[in-house]
Amino acid sequence: MQSSAPRTISHAPWISPAEWAAFEASGTNAHRICSITGAWVERFGQDLLFNYQNPSQLERLRDEWAARAPAYPFTPQRIFGRALPVQNADRMAPVLLEGDPGEPVETVVTEAGMKIGLDFAAGYSVGLFLDQRANRAALRSYRPRRVLNTFAYTCSFSVVAALAGAETLSVDLSQKSLDRGKTNFTLNGLDPAAHRFFADDVQETLPRLARRKEQFDAIILDPPTFSRGNKGRRFRAEDDLEALLRSALELAAPGARILLSTNCTKLNVPELERIARFSLKAARMNGALQQTPALLDFPRGTAASTVWIQLR
Ligand SMILES: C[S@@+](CC[C@H](N)C(=O)[O-])C[C@H]1O[C@@H](n2cnc3c(N)ncnc32)[C@H](O)[C@@H]1O
Structure with a gap:
């Protein structure tokens, strides 16, 4: 389970293309690709999920992703955004920011070969921590x-x-x-x-x-x-x-x-x-x-x- 508590992060925030390739090679296509203080980006198969506390973090991460994307062997099918609320009561499901709204919100990801079904509309959490x-x-x-x-x-x-x-x-x-x-x-x-x-x-x-x-x-x-x-x-x-x-x-x-x-x-x-x-x-x-x-x-x-x- 991921914490929404902001913690100071002091190292290069994006995983490298070599690390991305190592995830692929190990049969894992569900992993984080970036973490900054209080916000992060996850890859779930062909989709990306941007988690953020405020719109400026979302904008920064989307700009950085756009600049870096060509380095990775990957083109996202969809980009989702999920606002991280202060109160649990305000938690909401991710919203589609980019991609075809007609595509099914359910998808399957892998971790060391294990398959796990995700649902971007099921609620705040998509199905795998x-x-x-x-x-x-x-x-x-x-x-x-x-x-x-x-x-x-x-x-x-x-x-x-x-x-x-x-x-x-x-x-x-x-x-x-x-x-x-x-x-x-x-x-x-x-x-x-x-x-x-x-x-x-x-x-x-x-x-x-x-x-x-x-x-x-x-x-x-x-x-x-x-x-x-x-x-x-x-x-x-x-x-x-x-x-x-x-x-x-x-x-x-x-x-x-x-x-x-x-x-x-x-x-x-x-x-x-x-x-x-x-x-x-x-x-x-x-x-x-x-x-x-x-x-x-x-x-x-x-x-x-x-x-x-x-x-x-
Ligand atoms: C954060 S998730 C647990 C994550 C899980 N360990 C994993 O790695 O996928 C919390 C889960 O606990 C369940 N839950 C909360 N309180 C519970 C209780 N008192 N008894 C049984 N389940 C509970 C919720 O329904 C929810 O599915």
């Missing part, structure tokens, strides 16, 4: 047998795990997002009927799974900064992440890996590590904390803060 790419790759490399993907959204973590042979359980409040997740399974030649999808509140589902003595070899915890769940139950990352991790630890098989990730600006990596150590101690469990490699298209401080816990 690019800053979780390294965490998806890490999950795939762990080859877990049983995976619990909480706050699953369009189930991209579940799909990578299933491609590596896992049985997955995806939990999200939104049936619509889970239905998109099932389509993502199908797009990748995976049978969604062989996997579980629970349209429910994660905070209520985890204790229920624990009562049933379910166990998982990998658990994904990448919640939103704030949400309201069933019966108006509140989730606020800064207050509730620790309790979420404690519930997840009850479901962790020996040697399990747990991803703790957040865009909440109050929870940086040292704070996540503190929460992880404290929760392990409270649960009388041992674990090692690991980082995922930085992404070349996300300047420092612009991707979600992340810690992987590996239980001993």
Whole structure:
């Protein structure tokens, strides 16, 4: 999930043509191409999405793109713009700035060969959070047998795990997002009927799974900064992440890996590590904390803060 909080960026903001080619060569056509403070540009297959806080940033980025475009092996089919609001309540779907309005708003992108369906009209988020790419790759490399993907959204973590042979359980409040997740399974030649999808509140589902003595070899915890769940139950990352991790630890098989990730600006990596150590101690469990490699298209401080816990 991408943060809209402005962070100062001090390096060359556009990826190089060689980096673009490296994404292509790795089977990835969904990545950032530019980041400046408080604004960025994403490539999604044949389309570009300009994210900006004010019109002058949009103008600057479009001018810079126009000057640089000939260097890249790419001609965008469409250009979308998405205003980044101060308040979540003001979030709106991207708007088409250039291109044929008659073209379908749904498209399919690839990440290391995995296919993910996007929808530019579905809402504020189009269907794939690019800053979780390294965490998806890490999950795939762990080859877990049983995976619990909480706050699953369009189930991209579940799909990578299933491609590596896992049985997955995806939990999200939104049936619509889970239905998109099932389509993502199908797009990748995976049978969604062989996997579980629970349209429910994660905070209520985890204790229920624990009562049933379910166990998982990998658990994904990448919640939103704030949400309201069933019966108006509140989730606020800064207050509730620790309790979420404690519930997840009850479901962790020996040697399990747990991803703790957040865009909440109050929870940086040292704070996540503190929460992880404290929760392990409270649960009388041992674990090692690991980082995922930085992404070349996300300047420092612009991707979600992340810690992987590996239980001993
Ligand atoms: C930012 S997305 C998660 C992104 C996801 N981890 C990924 O990488 O694609 C937040 C998702 O959490 C879901 N959600 C929010 N609160 C929830 C809750 N209490 N229980 C279950 N799902 C929730 C929303 O419906 C939304 O799909």
